[in-house]
Amino acid sequence: MKTTIQYGPQHPVWVEPIRLKLNVDGEFVKDVEYEGGFVHRGIEKRFEFDYNKGPYLAERVCGICSTHHSTCYCLAAEKTMNLEVSRRATIIRTIICELERLHSHILAVGLTLEAIGFENLFMLCFRTRESVLDVFERVTGNRVLHGHNIVGGVTRNIGPEMAKEMSDFCDELEKKCHDLENMIVNSYTIKQRMKGIGIMSEKLARDLAVVGPVARGSNVAYDVRHADPYIMYDEVKVEPIVEKDGDCWARSIVRVREWFQSIDIIRQCLPLLDGTPDEIFVKSKALPEGEHFARVEAPRGELFYYLRGKKSKELDRVKIRTSTYGNAPGIVPLVKGCHLADVGFITVTFDPCIGCIDR
């Protein structure tokens, strides 16, 4: 018997609204229709305002990868003005970006575990995440939206004391993350539930051009930090982390392994701060002119900002292609043919951030 089920927009599995219209035959999903746009506010239009206030706006596109948004905007804006950012500001940006990747990936793994009903480990993940937020609060003054980037540098410095505190934090967090990893990897229940579900083959991943952990879980070794190094990543060695299977387990394990990669990058960056001059902000003499783009590797994948200036304070156009927007087409072929019970779970392993998709 065929039935149509409305999955969403207000649904317990997702924190944010998307709608899937499922055609169900018994327990299997035969056809899916994806509807988005519930969170479309039209923030791109708002960017045509003042280039200096752009980073502030860019952070409000999405609260989870906020620093990546503002960093990407700043990189694009600095290119249009031929502005050279000081070395110390670049190092600080790298550290904050990696901290943010940590908190985002811990959150994503936690939410995945909640989707399969493992509430206890979800709580443990969130407790670990709070310690990352504490460091954010110490460094930038805010927990989620940091307000740390401006065009030309950063607003707050990281002194030697803070650097020491951070390296202690890295040791502590690595221990906690190892505990979490052991619990996840050695759990028979989680493995049985996650393996072999929602398989995205390498060909499909390449065809749909998905990005980030979703692509890397399907054996596509694409990471912007490695392919096109920005800020500090040409000095800090980054190798893309790849898993072969392409199922929900592989996607989650990519995130788990990236925790340790991020901690390692922060450790490499902290000694670079010693002896670097204290200049963190360069004032621009020119106004934005011409068109440029920048891309960064946000926690969910490649993030792209295109910016066009008209030699005045106002910008002509800003275009954002977010990482989850690139991943969204992958949801439909994976959900097609799966069990009804797996629909929410498969979408959560994509780490959907609807605020990003719809903007």
Add this chain to the structure above:
Amino acid sequence: MSIIEFARKKSPWVLHVNAGGCNGCNLELLSCLTPRYDVSRFGVYNTDNPKHADVMIVIGPVTLKYKEIITNLYNQMPDPKVVMAVGTCTCTGGIYQGCYGHCGALDQVLPVDVYVPGCNVRPEAIIDGLVLALDMLNEKERKILEDKKAKAKGVA
């Protein structure tokens, strides 16, 4: 204090609605429910069913597409109910003022009882707002009971 009032004060059930906006306040609400700021020790339970909820927590400026759904959810909630606007953009439109895709603020769509400003809000502020919402809930409860009594007297 009636027994219903007592029970509600001990355990308000919360419906979490994201009506647009970035994820900042969403995450802080999730932080509220998890070990650091554990609100479940006050009996707050995050329900998924609007028919069971007492308090509606709305996050984000209500987008034009979500307007109909949010009124639907509000109408499904039983009386007495309290609506909480969390975050600056929910209270006034905030940074999204001037964008074309949203209604401006939550009070353009629903009657709002508690405002929790801040971009983004801290978990402590949300807990403060919840405590305020509880008092309002009991006030509304009392009013409904009094109305019922007056009606019964009028009939008799």
